[in-house]
Each structure stands twice: as C-alpha cells, then as structure tokens.
Amino acid sequence: MVATVEARAARAAVATPRPLRRTGIAWVFVAPFVVVFAVFWAGPLLVGLGMSFTDMRSTDVRNPLGVDLVGLRNYLRLFDDELMRKAAFNTLVFVVTTLPLTLGLGLAAAVALNSGIARLPAAFFRLGYYLPYITSIIGIAVAWRFLLDPEAGPVNQLLAAVGVDGPSWLADETLALPVIIVMTAWRSFGFDMVIFLAALQGIPKELYEAAEVDGAGRWERFRWVTLPMLRPALLFCTVYSSIGFTQFMEEPLVMTKGGPAGATTSASLAIYNQFGSGNFGYAGAAATVLFTVIAALAFLQFRLARPR
Amino acid sequence: MTRRMWTYAGLAAGLVLVAFPFGWTLLASFKPESEIRRDPPTFLPDQWTFANYAGLFERTQMDQAFFNSTVVALAAVAGNLLFCSMVGYAFAKLPFRGRNVLFGLVLVQLMVPAIVVMIPQFVLIASFGLVNTFLGIILPTIVTPLGIFLMRQFIADIPDELVHAARVDGAREFRIFFQIVLPLCKPALATLGLITFFTSWNGFIWPAVVAQSEDMYTLPVALAIFSNAQATQYGLLIAGAVVVVLPILVIFLFLQRYFVQGTTFTGLK
Numbered sequence: 001m002v003a004t005v006e007a008r009a010a011r012a013a014v015a016t017p018r019p020l021r022r023t024g025i026a027w028v029f030v031a032p033f034v035v036v037f038a039v040f041w042a043g044p045l046l047v048g049l050g051m052s053f054t055d056m057r058s059t060d061v062r063n064p065l066g067v068d069l070v071g072l073r074n075y076l077r078l079f080d081d082e083l084m085r086k087a088a089f090n091t092l093v094f095v096v097t098t099l100p101l102t103l104g105l106g107l108a109a110a111v112a113l114n115s116g117i118a119r120l121p122a123a124f125f126r127l128g129y130y131l132p133y134i135t136s137i138i139g140i141a142v143a144w145r146f147l148l149d150p151e152a153g154p155v156n157q158l159l160a161a162v163g164v165d166g167p168s169w170l171a172d173e174t175l176a177l178p179v180i181i182v183m184t185a186w187r188s189f190g191f192d193m194v195i196f197l198a199a200l201q202g203i204p205k206e207l208y209e210a211a212e213v214d215g216a217g218r219w220e221r222f223r224w225v226t227l228p229m230l231r232p233a234l235l236f237c238t239v240y241s242s243i244g245f246t247q248f249m250e251e252p253l254v255m256t257k258g259g260p261a262g263a264t265t266s267a268s269l270a271i272y273n274q275f276g277s278g279n280f281g282y283a284g285a286a287a288t289v290l291f292t293v294i295a296a297l298a299f300l301q302f303r304l305a306r307p308r
Numbered sequence: 309m310t311r312r313m314w315t316y317a318g319l320a321a322g323l324v325l326v327a328f329p330f331g332w333t334l335l336a337s338f339k340p341e342s343e344i345r346r347d348p349p350t351f352l353p354d355q356w357t358f359a360n361y362a363g364l365f366e367r368t369q370m371d372q373a374f375f376n377s378t379v380v381a382l383a384a385v386a387g388n389l390l391f392c393s394m395v396g397y398a399f400a401k402l403p404f405r406g407r408n409v410l411f412g413l414v415l416v417q418l419m420v421p422a423i424v425v426m427i428p429q430f431v432l433i434a435s436f437g438l439v440n441t442f443l444g445i446i447l448p449t450i451v452t453p454l455g456i457f458l459m460r461q462f463i464a465d466i467p468d469e470l471v472h473a474a475r476v477d478g479a480r481e482f483r484i485f486f487q488i489v490l491p492l493c494k495p496a497l498a499t500l501g502l503i504t505f506f507t508s509w510n511g512f513i514w515p516a517v518v519a520q521s522e523d524m525y526t527l528p529v530a531l532a533i534f535s536n537a538q539a540t541q542y543g544l545l546i547a548g549a550v551v552v553v554l555p556i557l558v559i560f561l562f563l564q565r566y567f568v569q570g571t572t573f574t575g576l577k
Contacts, residue, residue, distance in 0.1 A: 125319045
C-alpha cells in the first residue's frame with residue numbers, strides 16, 4: 001500500500017515537473033505595474049495617511065518640513081464639521097437608494113431581454129440601454145440641467161401643458177438629491193444589465209424544465225432558479241457599484257456644485273472642496289476615513305455573500 | 309395583448325426614457341437660443357442653425373480641448389495595450405516568486421478611490437514638474453488593474469504548449485511575448501483599447517486637477533469650466549455636451565461588440 005502511494009507520487013513527479021521559476025525575467029515584465037503602483041498609488045496612499053496627522057496646506061508643498069504634527073485633530077474636527085456630517089449622510093442616502101434602483105432596473109431589463117424576444121430587437125434595446133453608461137458624465141449633467149431648467153427646460157414645459165406647476169428641481173433642497181439619484185440610476189443600469197444578461201444566458205435550460213415539471217410557476221422559477229443562479233453576478237454588481245457610488249462626486253459637482261445649501265454635497269465632493277481650498281491635512285483625514293469605509297464595505301459584502 | 313407584446317411595450321417605453329435626454333438635447337443644439345427657451349417647446353428645430361456650435365468654438369478653446377482629449381486618450385490606449393499585456397503575460401505564463409502577493413496588490417489598486425490618493429498624486433506630479441502637461445494627466449493610469457485582469461485572463465487561455473515549444477527552440481521571453489502571444493491577443497486588445505479610450509475620454513477629475521491653463525484642458529474639463537461660467541447659455545452649453553458625447557457614441561455604435569464583451573468580462577472575472 002505504502003509502496004503504491006510512493007510509486008504514484010514518483011510517477012506524478014516525472015509527469016509534471018515543477019514549473020521552472022522565471023523570477024528574473026518575470027519582474028521585468030511586471031515592472032510597469034510595480035513602478036506605477038508604488039509611485040502613484042501605494043506611495044500616495046501612505047503619504048495621504050501621513051498628511052492626515054499634520055496641518056499641511058497647499059502653501060506647504062514647496063516646503064514640506066514646515067508642517068506640524070497635529071495628532072488626531074483633523075479626525076476629531078471631521079466629526080464636528082456640520083458640512084462633513086451632511087456629506088456623509090448624503091452619501092449614505094445616495095448609496096442605499098441608487099444601488100437597489102440600479103440593480104433592479106438592470107435586472108428587469110436583462111430578464112425582459114432574455115425572455116425569448118427576437119435577437120435583433122434584443123440587440124437593439126441592449127445597445128440603447130447601455131449608451132448612457134459610456135457617455136461623459138459632464139455632457140450628461142449639462143444636458144440634464146438643461147432638461148430640468150424651471151423655465152427653459154422641456155420637463156417643466158411638458159408638466160405645464162398638463163396643468164402641473166413644475167418645481168425648480170435642482171434648486172430645491174428636498175428634490176436635488178433625488179434628481180441626481182434618478183440620473184445616476186438612469187446612467188448606470190445598462191452596465192448591470194449586460195452583466196446580468198451574460199449570467200442569465202449561462203443558466204442551463206434543464207433547471208427551468210425540471211422546475212416546471214415540479215409545478216413551479218413563473219414567479220417561483222424566477223425566485224428559486226434565476227435568482228440563486230444570478231448570485232455571483234448580483235454580488236459582483238453590488239460590490240462594484242457600491243464602491244463606485246460611495247465615491248460619487250462628478251454628478252453633483254457639475255449639476256449643483258453640491259448645493260443647494262449642501263443638499264447634494266457628497267463625501268468625495270467635500271474632500272475635493274477641501275483640497276481646492278488648500279486644506280491638505282484635513283482633506284487627507286477625510287479621504288482616509290472614506291477609504292476605510294469603502295474597504296470595510298467591500299470586505300463585508302464578500303463575507304456576507306460567501307457561499308454557505 | 310400577449311405577455312410578449314407587453315414585454316416589447318415595456319422595453320420600448322424604457323428605451324424612450326433612456327433616449328429622450330440624448331435626442332432632445334441633440335435637436336435643441338440646432339435651435340437658436342430663443343427657440344430653445346420657447347414655451348411651448350418645439351421638438352424639431354423650426355429653424356436649423358449651427359450658431360451654437362460656431363459660438364462655442366469662438367468663445368472657448370473646444371477645438372484645442374478636442375485635440376488634447378484625443379492625444380491623452382490615444383496615449384493612455386497605447387500605454388495600456390503594451391503594459392497591461394506585458395504584466396498579464398507574466399501573471400499568466402511566468403511562474404515567479406511573489407506572484408500572488410503582487411496580484412493581490414493589483415486588487416488593492418482597484419479598490420483605492422481616486423479622491424483618496426489625488427492630493428499626494430498631485431504633490432508628486434508637481435515635484436516632477438509635470439503639472440499642466442499631458443504626461444502628468446496620463447502617467448497614473450498608463451497601466452490599469454482592470455486591463456491587467458483582462459489580459460491575464462485572456463493570455464491564460466493560450467495553450468502552454470505554444471509558449472513551451474518556443475522556449476525549447478531557444479526563443480527569449482520578449483520574443484515569445486511579441487511574436488507569439490501578442491498576435492493571438494487581438495480580440496482582448498481591441499476590448500482593452502476601447503475601454504481605455506472611453507474611460508480616458510470621459511475622465512474628468514484628474515485632468516481638471518493637472519491641467520491648469522485653457523490650452524491644456526481636455527473636453528470634459530473645458531465643458532465643466534465653461535458651464536460654471538455660463539450656467540444659463542443653454543445653446544452653447546448643450547452644443548458643448550454634444551461635442552463631448554457624440555464621438556464616443558459614434559465609436560460605440562460601430563464597435564459595440566467589443567464594449568459589451570469588455571463589460572461582460574469585468575463581471576465574470
């Protein structure tokens with residue numbers, strides 16, 4: 001018995017020699033990534049962390065030795081800062097509404113496109129739904145701001161035609177953030193749709209047939225076959241989108257500049273503004289908190305969604 | 309009405325909602341400012357005009373910005389095509405010490421929000437004397453995690469025997485890479501090139517930070533700054549939006565197969 005195992009091991013060793021390590025040449029090939037990562041990502045990440053414990057301002061860039069350590073003061077200030085708290089709250093609201101909206105629209109579109117409609121129209125719809133995702137957010141924001149203009153915009157003009165007095169969407173503290181949420185979902189769901197479509201097409205037909213034999217109705221087949229099979233795709237879209245949405249800033253930057261009265265200021269936008277005013281240390285502290293939140297969020301989602 | 313007809317009706321209604329902002333804005337960009345503001349609105353322009361575009365190019369350096377965006381995007385594409393496939397080749401076909409750790413770092417970079425590293429990146433670029441240069445805009449994204457994933461995945465599917473046979477024949481790794489592996493990667497390179505092009509073309513925050521004078525602005529930067537200055541000049545603004553968005557839409561319509569492939573890949577990696 002022992003001899004057999006040994007013989008088998010010996011045969012296996014002959015059949016699959018240890019792959020030759022090519023460490024020297026391989027590091028030449030990965031050098032572009034190593035250099036860019038070290039210089040532009042790892043370095044700045046550490047510098048940003050270090051900066052967050054100082055009072056560095058933009059004027060100190062030429063003389064980095066002139067900055068003072070301030071310990072945790074930047075972090076403590078963060079929690080007292082009315083605008084930062086508002087920005088954190090807005091980001092939370094944005095993520096928990098935009099995420100399900102985008103996933104839902106993407107899933108609905110994918111299921112509809114996969115429900116047996118002809119190939120050519122399906123390709124046409126898929127193309128159309130995907131378009132907003134690849135366009136410049138600045139271009140989109142400019143267009144939407146025009147569409148929603150209280151006087152010149154067609155949306156309110158159409159509302160007026162049916163006797164409704166349209167609000168000034170982006171100047172209204174309660175409406176501005178919802179508008180940005182809808183715009184983001186409108187722009188992003190095509191991405192989720194394409195991923196869901198690919199996943200849907202990978203579900204074996206036999207599973208549906210078996211479920212049908214067992215007497216499962218349309219909804220039950222969706223609930224007990226489609227959804228579980230889409231789990232990896234759903235997980236991916238959730239993680240990928242929530243990382244992206246947590247960083248949102250370009251939309252409010254162009255549509256509302258974070259206003260009115262901070263109603264659409266996001267965490268990233270608040271950091272960007274601090275950077276613009278030259279408060280590098282304070283902005284570094286806020287950025288470190290944001291990165292921690294995003295990393296924790298991604299980690300948590302992977303843990304929660306791990307196959308049981 | 310059958311269920312299938314309802315599906316078509318729903319899909320068509322959705323498409324109208326998706327297309328409306330594009331269509332309305334495109335048509336409005338050919339209307340004079342007075343017609344844009346007319347109530348009730350017109351759908352098709354009563355009076356077609358290119359005045360908005362003429363005014364836009366007169367009052368801004370959008371033509372320069374168009375050129376800048378093209379240069380930046382093409383440079384980013386060239387860098388990513390070469391470097392991501394080199395790195396991907398090492399991860400896929402060259403066993404080496406530290407490979408797993410390094411691949412973990414690729415994942416880490418994917419998760420680092422741009423805003424978090426932006427300030428130190430800017431300080432760094434400034435210390436290199438690269439503020440307000442194309443190089444400063446391009447360098448941080450000359451090789452990207454997503455591109456490395458894509459190329460690694462694709463090259464891993466190339467049979468090992470091809471690479472081994474060449475090695476037995478005495479070919480150097482660089483020759484194997486350029487003469488055997490790279491020619492087989494054309495579909496993946498097409499996808500990567502397109503994704504890089506549109507990411508770079510649409511990129512906004514970093515170019516806005518690095519480009520400091522109007523002659524260095526990329527299109528989104530030029531449009532954003534113009535829209536801050538002229539918040540209500542809708543004719544000029546939406547003409548600008550069309551100039552920024554239209555090239556990507558046209559490229560997309562012709563090459564959409566590769567875009568969709570790329571997105572699908574992103575989701576299944």
